[in-house]
Amino acid sequence: MSTPASRQRADRLIGLDLARFLALIGMMATHVWAFDIATGGHTPITEVLSGKAAALFAVLAGIGIVLTSRRDLAAGSPAAARLNLFGRGFALLVLGLTLGVLPGGIYVIIAYYGVTFWLAIPAVTWRPRTLLIVAAAWAVVWPICSQALRVPLSGVDSPEIGSASWFDVAGGGFARGLLLTGVYPALTWIVYVLVGMAVGRLLMDARANGTLRRFALRLATIGLVVAIAADRLAALLLGPVGGVQGIARAWTGGLEPDPTTITAVEDALAEGMYGTSPTESFWWLVARAPHSGTTLDLVFTIGIAALVIGLCLALGTVLNRGWSLALLPATGAGAAPLTVYSAHVFMASVGALIAAIAGTYADTAWLISSPQLWLIHVAGALLLGWLIALTKRRGPLEALVHAAGRALTVAANRPVRTPATMTPVPVPHGTPDVR
Secondary structure (H helix, E strand, O other): OOOOOOOOOOOHHHHHHHHHHHHHHHHHHHHOOOEEEOOOOOOOHHHOOOOOOHHHHHHHHHHHHHHHHHHHHHHOOOOHHHHHHHHHHHHHHHHHHHHHHOOOOOOHHHHHEEEEEEHHHHHHOOOOHHHHHHHHHHHHHHHHHHHHHHHHHHHOOOOOOOOHHHHHHOOHHHHHHHHHHOOOOOOHHHHHHHHHHHHHHHHHHHHHHHOOOHHHHHHHHHHHHHHHHHHHHHHHHHHHOOOHHHHHHHHHHOOOOOOHHHHHHHHHHOOOOOOOOOOHHHHHOOOOOOOOOOOHHHHHHHHHHHHHHHHHHHHHHOOOOHHHHHHHHHHHHHHOOOHHHHHHHHHHHHHHHHHHHHHHHHHHHHHHOOHHHHHHHHHHHHHHHHHHHHOOOOOHHHHHHHHHHHHHHHHHHHHOOOOOOOOOOOOOOOOOOOO
């Protein structure tokens, strides 16, 4: 008799599912354990995970693009792979706009992912080297362009769009928000996806060559080195080189900043931004503040993502049958990240509604941010992951996105039937021919 673990799809990489699960519970922590109820300040867990969990999720999305397009590419149909990606992006956009309608304080990333998938369409056939070169160049050039483009928009709220929803579609800043001024601007986050696609291609090669563990450890090592280098470079540029002083002078109108202003700048750098860096000083571009979208922020979080993915892949190569079974709820959740993430957003919105309707703030604040709330969400993710794993099927939302992508591919590949090529329908004897 087969066990649930043995019934998992043989072609799945358990390490990727583990990495997705870590990304999910990391984002849950930044959503529902974001601040301390007693003090109102950020929790240490938020300071550790802010910006990193979402970046890990995005890099994994890039790997997922490679996995879902490989069949069409192997069949010699890059057009089908591009149509598949367009359909998947459209489904993500629709889902994200729907989740964005829900109340609560979570900035839903899904709609931005849909647009990022569209931006990745030209890169479906690129080699790993090309993907990495373009990602590196864009990570350097785009933050500068983004800040320059946003200078004339100083009167626009930052972020211009948080959780993109159907209510935003008719607004004048909808497309601009998704691409440039939102919480997860697609033109910034495409860097993560391109890097993920490069990792995915290298990963598939390593798996085919039987060098998966070596690749995983090398990826983790490179990620660690890159993250440390980005962190130290940011510290050098902000400290001895004068970045913090430069930002503080911009705040004081060019005057020598006092210690209070310096502290305020340092606090802002630690707390992070909302998708973009401020525009009053180009010194912001040398920071690595969470969710600032600067070059060093991108490089640092990519390094962390590579470290986590590499370690999870390496772990997946040594897990025996017993450990695979024990981790089934976690890997099941990681195999259905869209379903689990959406359920988490829905649960958080229900908690926010209950907190708004019932009792005083002291009684209900834990429903908005608390460690016990995070544990409830993690438990829900594990339960949902276990149930999905038992079905041996995709998660429901993963199936929906898959169907959206394949629908376009099938429609494009369906042969066009003309009268000259249509086979005549046989007419039974005695039946009037009304053709």
